[in-house]
Structure formats: structure tokens, C-alpha cells
Amino acid sequence: xxxxxxxxxxxxxxxxxxxxxxxxxxxxxxxxxxxxxxxxxxxxxxxxxxxxxxxxxxxxxxxxxxxxxxxxxxxxxxxxxxxxxxxxxxxxxxxxxxxxxxxxxxxxxxxxxxxxxxxxxxxxxxxxxxxxxxxxxxxxxxxxxxxxxxxxxxxxxxxxxxxxxxxxxxxxxxxxxxxxxxxxxxxxxxxxxxxxxxxxxxxxxxxxxxxxxxxxxxxxxxxxxxxxxxxxxxxxxxxxxxxxxxxxxxxxxxxxxxxxxxxxxxxxxxxxxxxxxxxxxxxxxxxxxxxxxxxxxxxxxxxxxxxxxxxxxxxxxxxxxxx
Numbered sequence: 001x002x003x004x005x006x007x008x009x010x011x012x013x014x015x016x017x018x019x020x021x022x023x024x025x026x027x028x029x030x031x032x033x034x035x036x037x038x039x040x041x042x043x044x045x046x047x048x049x050x051x052x053x054x055x056x057x058x059x060x061x062x063x064x065x066x067x068x069x070x071x072x073x074x075x076x077x078x079x080x081x082x083x084x085x086x087x088x089x090x091x092x093x094x095x096x097x098x099x100x101x102x103x104x105x106x107x108x109x110x111x112x113x114x115x116x117x118x119x120x121x122x123x124x125x126x127x128x129x130x131x132x133x134x135x136x137x138x139x140x141x142x143x144x145x146x147x148x149x150x151x152x153x154x155x156x157x158x159x160x161x162x163x164x165x166x167x168x169x170x171x172x173x174x175x176x177x178x179x180x181x182x183x184x185x186x187x188x189x190x191x192x193x194x195x196x197x198x199x200x201x202x203x204x205x206x207x208x209x210x211x212x213x214x215x216x217x218x219x220x221x222x223x224x225x226x227x228x229x230x231x232x233x234x235x236x237x238x239x240x241x242x243x244x245x246x247x248x249x250x251x252x253x254x255x256x257x258x259x260x261x262x263x264x265x266x267x268x269x270x271x272x273x274x275x276x277x278x279x280x281x282x283x284x285x286x287x288x289x290x291x292x293x294x295x296x297x298x299x300x301x302x303x304x305x306x307x308x309x310x311x312x313x314x315x316x317x318x319x320x321x322x323x
Contacts, residue, residue, distance in 0.1 A: 001013065001277070001280055001281050001284060001291065001292060002291065002292075003037065003257055003258060003291075003292045003293075004235075004257065005037075005038070005186065005235050005237065005257045005258045006097075006122075006123045006160035006162055006185045006186045006235055007123075007160050007185060008038065008095050008122055008123060008160070010037030010038050010095060010258065011035070011037050012035050012036060012037035012273075012277050013037060013248065013252060013256075013257065013258045013259060013280065013292055014035065014036055014037055014248065014258070014259060014261060014273050014276050014277055014280075015036065015037055015038045015039065015040060015097070015237060015258050015259065015260045015261070016031045016036045016038075016039045016040065016260070016261060016262070016265065016273065017040055017239055017260035017261060017262040018040040018041060018042055018043045018099040018125070018127070018262075019042060019262040019265075020042065021262065021265050021266075021270075022039045022040060022041050022042050023041070023042035023085075024085075025085065025088040025089070025092070028041075028085075028088065028089045028092055028094065028096075029092050030270045031094065031270065031273065032092050032093065032094040033270075034270040034271060034273040034274045035273050035274045035277045036094065036273050037094075037095070037258065038094060038095040038096070038097055038122070038258075039089060039094055039095075039096060039097065040097040040098075040099050040125050040260065041082065041085055041086065041089065041096060041097065041098050041099055041121075042082075042085075042099070043099040043100060043101040043127055044079065044082050044098075044099070044100050044101065044112060079112055079115060082098070082116070083115060083116065083119040086098055086116060086119040086120055086121050087119060087120060090120045095122040095123070096120070096121055096122050097121065097122060097123045097124065097125050097162075098116035098117075098119075098121035098123075098124050098125070099124075099125045099126075099127055099164075100112055100113060100116075100124070100125075100126055100127065101127040110152055110153065110156050113126075113153045113156055113157050114156045114157055116157075117156075117157040117158060117159045121159060122159065122160075123159050123160040123161070123162065123185075123186075124153070124157060124159055124160070124161050124162070125161075125162050125163070125164055125188065126149065126150060126153060126161060126162070126163045126164065127164040127191060128146055128149060128150075128163060128164070128166075129166045129191060130142055130145055130146070139169075139170040143169070143170075143174075143175055143178065146163070146175065146178075146179070147178045147179065147181075147182050150163055150179055150182045150183070150184050151182040151183065154182060154183035154184065155183070160185040160186065161183065161184050161185060161186075162184060162185060162186030162187060162188055162235070162237070163179050163184050163186075163187050163188070164187075164188040164190070164191045164239070165187055165188065165189055165190055165191060166190060166191050167190040167191070167219065167240075172189075172223050172226075172227065173226060173227055173230045173231065176227050176230070176231045176234055177230070177231050179234070180231055180233055180234045184234065185234070185235055186234060186235035186236065186237065186257075187227070187234055187235075187236055187237075188236075188237045188238075188239050188260060189220050189223055189224055189227070189236060189237070189238055189239060189240070189256075190219070190220060190223075190239060190240050191239070192210070192212060192239070192240055195208045196208065211262075211263040211266060211267075212240050212241050212243075212262075212263045213241065214241055214243045214244070214247065215241065216240050216241035217238075217240065217241030217242065217243075217247050217250065217251075218241070219240065219241070220238050220239075220240050220241060220251070221238075221250060221251070221254050224236055224238055224251060224254040224255055224256050224300075225254040225255060225299060225300040225301050226300070226301045227255070228254060228255020228256070228297050228300045228301075228302075229255065229297070229300045229301040229302035230301070232255075235257045235258075236255060236256045236257060236258075237256055237257065237258040237259060237260050238251035238254075238256045238258075238259050238260070239259070239260040239262075242259040242260065242261050242264065242276075243261075243263060243264045243267070243272075244264065244272075244275070244276060244279065245275065245276045245278070245279020245280055245283065246279065246283075247259070248276050248279070248280055249279070249280060249283050250299075252280070252292055252295065252296050253295060253296070253297070253298050253299040253300075254297070254299050254300055255296060255297040255299075255300040256296075257292070257296065259276075261273065261276065264276070280292075
């Protein structure tokens with residue numbers, strides 16, 4: 001079932017999210033063979049480039065700029081690897097969305113974005129998150145940094161730009177409107193970040209489970225339904241918690257144009273893509289819909305009777321009783 005996302009015609013609303021499953025030519029070919037509408041390439045990570053440079057920087061006497069040189073060298077080598085992957089993906093014949101993971105508002109990402117566009121990426125996904133560790137900075141200041149990065153990238157590249165948003169924003173709708181005004185074509189809800197856990201016996205930080213759970217979809221549906229109504233010109237993709245066909249249908253009903261999957265492939269293999277496609281097609285046929293546009297947004301905030309999206313407290317499920 002075809003859909004349109006970021007101005008691209010996709011053969012399916014199922015997009016494989018930035019992950020190891022889009023990090024090699026062979027994996028991209030598997031995504032295409034199983035019916036994915038597009039792939040978001042494994043992200044270029046600013047953080048990884050900076051850490052690799054720091055690890056190699058010994059700063060011998062007389063080479064005070066070696067850190068800058070290594071950062072640039074490693075960054076260029078890292079970039080070259082991903083540009084080759086864009087070309088390989090295009091050869092396979094599937095729309096390729098490049099991805100940049102930004103952790104600062106610096107200028108270096110403008111070069112990366114332009115190079116990806118020149119290499120033939122169909123679109124660009126900016127994965128932005130500025131960790132707030134300064135209590136003097138307001139939410140508005142931080143969100144202005146997001147908009148500034150997007151504006152500069154949009155001015156540089158000639159391809160559609162989407163932004164993978166973090167879950168923790170004060171007002172997602174205001175952020176979405178600001179991104180749209182900066183020229184962004186789409187937004188992905190939501191980014192799944194590294195979240196540390198604690199080993200209480202060793203008293204050390206450890207990695208938590210990186211994979212999503214189906215129940216996490218409920219953290220996205222309300223916002224997608226609100227955003228697709230409030231900012232309809234922004235193409236939405238739902239990313240978190242899409243494990244199966246029913247989840248994809250729910251996202252589309254709330255106004256999303258596409259869904260991004262990763263954990264479903266980890267759990268069930270690339271066949272999960274075809275299974276989601278098949279369910280969406282069968283569900284649509286059963287309800288008399290010929291295309292996603294026929295039912296997209298039918299459950300968003302702009303439709304009568306959907307006042308439930310405004311409710312934030314339980315009122316009837318937990319009656320007071322003696323324990």
C-alpha cells in the first residue's frame with residue numbers, strides 16, 4: 001500500500017529505522033526484499049567522531065593542533081564510509097534517508113548534511129538531542145537551538161529534512177510548528193536514547209535495555225494525533241513501540257504517514273516488515289479503504305468525538321476502596 005512521506009512516494013508505510021539493520025549494503029537489500037518502503041541509514045554520530053578523536057590525541061610537543069587535525073581526519077573518514085552506503089542503497093532501488101545524530105549546535109554538521117545530499121540521499125533525518133545540564137538555561141533557549149540547527153541544514157541541502165524529536169519536550173506542538181517554520185518537512189516521534197541503569201551492588205552505571213516494548217506506543221499516539229491536526233503540513237512518522245500490524249494501523253489512524261521499525265526486526269527478523277505490510281493491506285481492504293489517505297488521521301484530534309486525547313488523569317479505573 002503506497003504512501004507519501006517527505007515528498008517521496010513509498011511502496012509501503014513501513015520504514016526501517018536507523019539501526020544495524022540499515023548499516024550495510026546487504027542489510028539494506030534485505031529490507032527492500034521484504035517490502036520496506038524506505039530505510040533510514042545508520043546514523044553518523046557526532047559523539048562517536050569526537051570520542052574517537054579524543055582517544056587518538058596524544059598532543060606531542062610542537063603539534064598543538066593535533067586534536068583538531070584528528071577530529072577532522074576521523075570525521076572525514078567516517079563520513080566517507082557513510083556516503084558510500086548512500087550510493088549502495090540507491091543502487092538497490094529503495095529510497096534512502098540519511099541520518100545525522102547531533103549532540104551540539106556546532107557548524108560541523110552543515111558539511112555532513114550537504115555531503116549526504118550530494119551523494120544522493122532521498123531525504124535527511126536529523127537526530128537531535130541536547131542534554132540539559134545547565135539549570136540556568138530555559139526550555140525555550142534549548143528549543144531555539146534545535147530550530148537553529150534545522151534552519152541551517154535546510155538552507156544548505158536541497159532534499160527534504162525531518163527531525164527525530166526527543167520525548168521530553170515542554171510543548172511538542174510548539175516545537176513542531178517551529179521546525180516547520182524553519183523548513184523541516186517531517187518529524188519522527190520519538191527518539192529512543194541511551195538510558196543508564198544502576199547496578200546497586202557494584203554501584204556503577206550500566207546500560208539499560210535498548211529495545212522498545214509494544215506498550216510504549218501509547219506514549220506516542222496522543223502526541224501524533226494532536227500534532228497531525230495542529231501542524232498538518234508536517235509529515236509524521238511514528239517510531240517507538242511499532243512491533244506489529246495493529247500498531248502500524250493505530251499510528252496511521254492518528255495521522256502518521258509512516259512508521260519506523262527496529263525492535264520488531266530484532267525479535268522476528270526481516271519478515272516482520274512483510275507481516276506489517278500484509279496486515280495493513282488486509283485491514284484496509286476489510287474496512288473498504290483503498291489507500292492510506294482514505295483513513296489517515298481518522299482518529300486524530302481534529303475529528304469530533306476524540307476529546308479523550310485531552311484527558312490526562314484516570315477518573316474511573318481506580319475507585320477508592322478498602323484494602
